[in-house]
Every structure is written in C-alpha cells, then in structure tokens.
Amino acid sequence: MSLPEPSRRDTRLDPYIDAYAERTHGLTVSAVRALFAVANRPEVVSLAGGMPNIADLPREALAKAVDRLITENGTQAMQYGSGQGEPFMREKIVEVMAEEGIQAHADDVVVTCGSQQALDLVTRVFCDPGDVVLAEGPSYVGALGTFRAYQCEVVHVAMDEHGIDPVALRAALVSLKAGGKRVKFLYTIPNFQNPTGVTQTLERRRELIDIAREHDLLVIEDNPYGLLTLDAEPLPALRSMDADNVVYLGSFSKIFAPGFRVGWTLAPHAVREKLVLTQEAATLCPPVFSQFAIATYLEEFDWRSQIVTYRDMYRQRRDAMLDGLAQHMPEGTTWTVPQGGFFVWVTLPEGLDSQAMLPRAISARVAYTTGTAFYADGLGSRNMRLSFCYPTPERIIEGTRRLGEVLEQELEMHRTFGLGTQTARHYDLTTGPAPDIT
C-alpha cells in the first residue's frame, strides 16, 4: 500500500513561531492524520471513530418541526441569546438529567457548544499551567487534548473492570500532595467509559464520593453515554450522590444528534457563575438556533422512545462485535464486555504493538484507534479501542475478521523474527491525535 507522504507543511518554516503563547507549542499535527484520511475510504471497515449512528432519527417529522419553528419563532431562534443558555433549554436539560437520578435546578446549568466545550470551560476556570488533573488510565483522547491545551499535568489512576481503583486513587492523592502538587480535579467517565467500555459499579461510585469528600477533591463526571445502557437500568450518576463535589457534563450528541453541538455542564452555584462569564468571553452565547431545535425535539417528539430505538440498534452492534471477536481473535487476545456506550477495549497478545501494526491493518482494510492515544504517558501500545457505533453489524463482523487475520500475521512475524520488527514504521499518535469523531 502506498501511504501519502507526511505533509510538507509540517516542515515548512513558521514565521510566527516566536509569537505563539507557551500553550501553543504543545500543539502539533500528528502524522496519523494522513492515515486516518485513508481509513475513511469506504472499502476500509473503520472501527476507529466515535461517530453515533443517527440514521434512525425521524428525519421528515423533524424537518417539519424545524420548519414550524422558523416560521413561528424564527426571529428569536436566529437572534443572540443568553450566555448561560436559553432558560427553556436548561429546563429541558434538567428533565433529561432526572432520568439518571439527578435533582438539579435550571439555574445551575450552563449550555455549551458540545460537551467538549463544557470540558474546555471547566478546565479554563480551574487549571493553571502545571496543575495536576487526575484521569482514569486510559481516558478519553479529547479530554487529554483539552488538558494538554491548558498545560495541565495528567496523572492516570489505574482502573479495572469495575471502574477506577479507589486504592490507587487514594495513593495518588496522598503522594501528589506529599510532592507539593496541586490536584485540581478528577476527570472520570463512570458509564461505558471511553475508551474501555467499563462501567463503575455502585459500590465504587460510593467509595469515589467518599474519597472526594475526605480529600476535598472536585470530580468532573463526563456522561455522554449514560442513557445508552444496553443490558440493565442506568446506575445513579455521581452527581445524584453529591451536589457539592461533582461538576457534571452532559451532551445531546449521543441521545439525539451531535451536529447541533449542544452539551451542558451542571455545576455548584459559585462555579456556575464563573462558567457563564467564561462562556461569554469565549462565544458570547452557545448556539441559539440549535437550542431551539433541540428543545422543539424534546417537546414534540417521544425522545425517550428514540433512546430505546438507539439502545436496540447499538445492542445489535455490540453483540456483533463481541461475536466477531470471539470468532476471529487469536489466542492471547482479551477484551472488555461493555454494558452500554460505543466501545470495546482490546488487549493484544504479548509482543504485539497496536501502533506499529496500524498501517498494515489499514492495508488489510480495517481501522482502529491505538491504545496510546488514550494515555498521556505513552502507555497503551498493547491496546486498541474498537468502536461498534457506526458500521453495520455485518461490517463489524467483517472488520473483526480482517483484524483477526492481521493479528495472526503479526503473531507469525513475531514468532519468526522475534520482537522489534514491527516497529519499522512508527506513527506517533500521542501528540495531537485527530479528534475522536471520524
């Protein structure tokens, strides 16, 4: 296979190089972008992206509803709005959060341009360069990008199949404090974590809240997938257990559609105030038309049934992936069994390197995200994240078949030549990975 040459731009002299802010020097374009351009070709089964499948939305009915919205309320919907988000939107968001046991007031909600912007605003409000942010190891690549953009130091806390390890969390807090570090918050995805698919058990949630109280630790609970549970009822959100120590991040991207870019944060009152002022400086106000459109959807459509439709569709895909993996993975490969969300986390047989292997996988017309993307510290080379959200069940099965073949070949090479050969071509996915959506 012929891969595109690394872009010449990377080596072009940048006349502004001395003018950038300190934070900008950490931003570099990853060579893996060129690879992902290839991965997006239709002949490649991409198990790499985190794009939801929104084909099941009632498009024609939505079109009519938005038509009426513009005719009847267009002058408000297309005008500037509140920096905090429209009051009716915040009321609806409170209703959505109630599905996971959260009791909140609309006054404490701040609407954002996707929940990525909620993460950005929270980090901006709390973090100075050098501050420590704790996160599960591994954690969401887009969050790591935001923390890096604010020059935070990410310290990973070990997790297992029950979620973040409380012993490791306590140890990290004690040792960081002893080292004079300022820990600003713990960033966690309790439900169907990205990238592992792991769900924190109720017991772990309780213990996490206990630790937060003991150590005065602010917890950022990122919950984009919480309602996309595939096997059981949702567990209570951390925010439902503690309103003082938890800042909650939510999103319509997975339970409705991502293109409107509407997310939110629910924060203790004093923090909420800072977030609103920061939002005003960042955008004046979050997308107004989008808020009207989503509020219309929530008002006029049976959005709870739509979530059930999504669950049924994603359950089929998750099952296809688990079947495919069971059928096609070589011995020594293990993976998580997610009870919701979009992702399975695969651990390769010893000696294999998911990063070195990626070009060969794409040659074999299957793509995944390498494990190293989800660590700030270079770990994860034996892991890959597989997404079951976007391709059809048939394509997912075919993808795992192709991946199985690639792994067999890698193992064969490994057995023949020993360690090391697979690093001949090394792509750097740890700096500036593409956003988690393609």
Added chain:
Amino acid sequence: MSLPEPSRRDTRLDPYIDAYAERTHGLTVSAVRALFAVANRPEVVSLAGGMPNIADLPREALAKAVDRLITENGTQAMQYGSGQGEPFMREKIVEVMAEEGIQAHADDVVVTCGSQQALDLVTRVFCDPGDVVLAEGPSYVGALGTFRAYQCEVVHVAMDEHGIDPVALRAALVSLKAGGKRVKFLYTIPNFQNPTGVTQTLERRRELIDIAREHDLLVIEDNPYGLLTLDAEPLPALRSMDADNVVYLGSFSKIFAPGFRVGWTLAPHAVREKLVLTQEAATLCPPVFSQFAIATYLEEFDWRSQIVTYRDMYRQRRDAMLDGLAQHMPEGTTWTVPQGGFFVWVTLPEGLDSQAMLPRAISARVAYTTGTAFYADGLGSRNMRLSFCYPTPERIIEGTRRLGEVLEQELEMHRTFGLGTQTARHYDLTTGPAPDIT
C-alpha cells in the same frame, strides 16, 4: 425608581475560591447586570445593545429551505463535522470575503462559534499572561473581555475620526519595546468601529499596513459590519492589502443572523494550523447544522440583496438617530457620524459622567452603554455608545428626546451643585460587563 438590590451571590462565600485558576480571579459579575435587566423592559428605549434587527429575513422561505435540508441531508447536517469547518462552508466564506476585495483560499479559513470564538482562539494561540495587546481606544467590550480572560495587558492607541492614529501607534510600539514588553498583536475594527462608528480611511489603512511590516506587527482585523455600509462602497479590507501580517475575523451575525453562531477567521497558513488544533480541543467542531443552514441560505437565496435590504433599514435608523441627536442634545454635546454599522459615539458636555447618570437615564426610560465599558483603563466616563440597530426610527427619536431631557437635568444639577453630586450612586461597568448583545 426602585432598583433591584445587588445580588446576594456576590457576597456569598465561594468554597472553590482557592481552587480556581489565576485567570478566573479577574472574572467578576458587574452590578450593571441588574440595571440591564431593567433596561430590557419594553417601556425603556434601549440604545444600549448591539442586537441586529433580523425581522426582514424571508422567514417562511427559509423555513422551507431548512425543511428540505433536513429531509435530504439531515444525516450529514446533524452529524459531527470537521474541526476546521465544512469545506463547502469555507468555500462560501471565501465568496463573502471577496465582496471586500479579499482573495483567499478556503483552506486558510477556520469556522468558529461566532466571531467571538475566533477572537478567543486567536488570543489563546498567541497570548501568554502579561503579553500586550494593542487596541483602539475605545474598543469592543467583548474583545476587552476576551483579552482579560487570557490575562493580557491591553494598551489603547488613540484614534480620531479617520481611525487609529499612526503616530500614536508607532510611538506605542517603540515605547513598549523599549520597556521590554511583548506586543502580540494589534486588534482593530477598521469599518464602523464598535463603539465609535468610525471608519479607517484608505490612507490610514495603507499606513497601518506599512507599520505592521516595519515592526513585524500582527494585525487582527475584526470586520463584522464591513458590508453594512450606508453611504458608499466598502473600503478594501486590511487583509486585502496584506495576507502575511493580517488575521481576519468575519461573521454572519450582522449580514444574516446571529443565532446560528457562525463566524470565521482567515489566517496565514501556519497560524491556521494552530487554530484548527485549538478549535478541536475547544469544541471538536464548530456548529455543523448551522453551517449547513447558512450554506443553504447563501446558495439558494439572494443574500446580496438581503444585505441591501439591511442597509436601507439601518440607514433609516442611523438617520433617525442623527436627526434626534441634532434636535435634542444640549449644547456642548458632540457625536460621531457613522457611515455604516450600528453605533454612534457621544461625548458629553464637560462635567457630566455617563456612568453616574445611567440609573437616572433608565428611570427616564432610556438606556445606553457607558463609555468606560470600552476602555481597559477607566477612561470614557464622558462618553456613551448609542446603538441604532434594534429600535424602530420612531423609538430612536423618542430615545434621544428622553436622553436630551436627562442631560439637561444633569447639566442643571451640575450648574446648581457643581461637580461631584452625580457620583452619588456609582455602578461599576469596567469589570465583567454584560456581553454586548442585549
């Protein structure tokens, strides 16, 4: 008149106070917000806000076009998109900029969540705490807010009725350099400047570009009102004279509608790359549905005629305001005569203080924005910004009549009691003013 008490939140103990980032401590809620809540009552003629009047948009035809968009392309329009902005949107933006003589490539455009976010991203890419940003004195309140949010030091450069003063600009550059300061860029609004309404002459533009080249000065050209010229053809944009030293900011908020939150920046190639990475960390991607909706509008509607419609409507309002001022302002009051945009800048007779006077003006059912909001250094107390964009011509005339009466009373008080009495009730508009849109 009974004004609401300052919010109790301001004095409430904030348990997170020690956890915030350095940059967050500069963010405080202004007491003037309470005043603006009153100013938004229908009985008050508000000459304070910068909200465009979008009543003339062809709402029903737009509703049908968006209906078709969702039916035919909804799955793309509601999905995640490119961090840089959709390619077809960037192509259209290049067409819009060509109206002001700018030759550009879509590859160098980055779409943002309103042009406020463009300003935020540019500041984030370039500015460390303590870096100097040059800006006209006075300048746009929302830009000053963003610069403050990144802990920049704003140094104002004097302007007159022809725009920024090149002698003052050169002097500032020399003296700041001598003082060891790092000047990151000049922020300027060449057309119908906010808040003064002043337009840079062609001669001044050329001189500004000369200075930029001599001093290696990056120029941020903010041009939301450029096509809303009321008396003559638009002058060439700074970016049309120099592609290397100018970062251009544009917006659909005033030539179409603000609620979609779509703005953009056109930047030299290397800078564009940093902006895209920063945009991904901030939002993953700018509002996708909004981009589809605006591209549909630009494709299917005669947007150039709509701008002519807007011009005719704003010209009437501008003329009403100039007539009203000529009729009702007491002797000693002067004002600018804008050739486009939304704003007139008023200088009060000596001894009057627009900030101290504001509660009494609102009592008399007229609102304006005090001049101090537009300076980072406390100047502007003898000035006010009057907006002619939103109220009808009749209301504008009535507003100037009420304002004239307030000024007469102030002058009377001033003559009777001398200086000082007008500061009995002092509202702080210099910290965290409300966004410039209500």
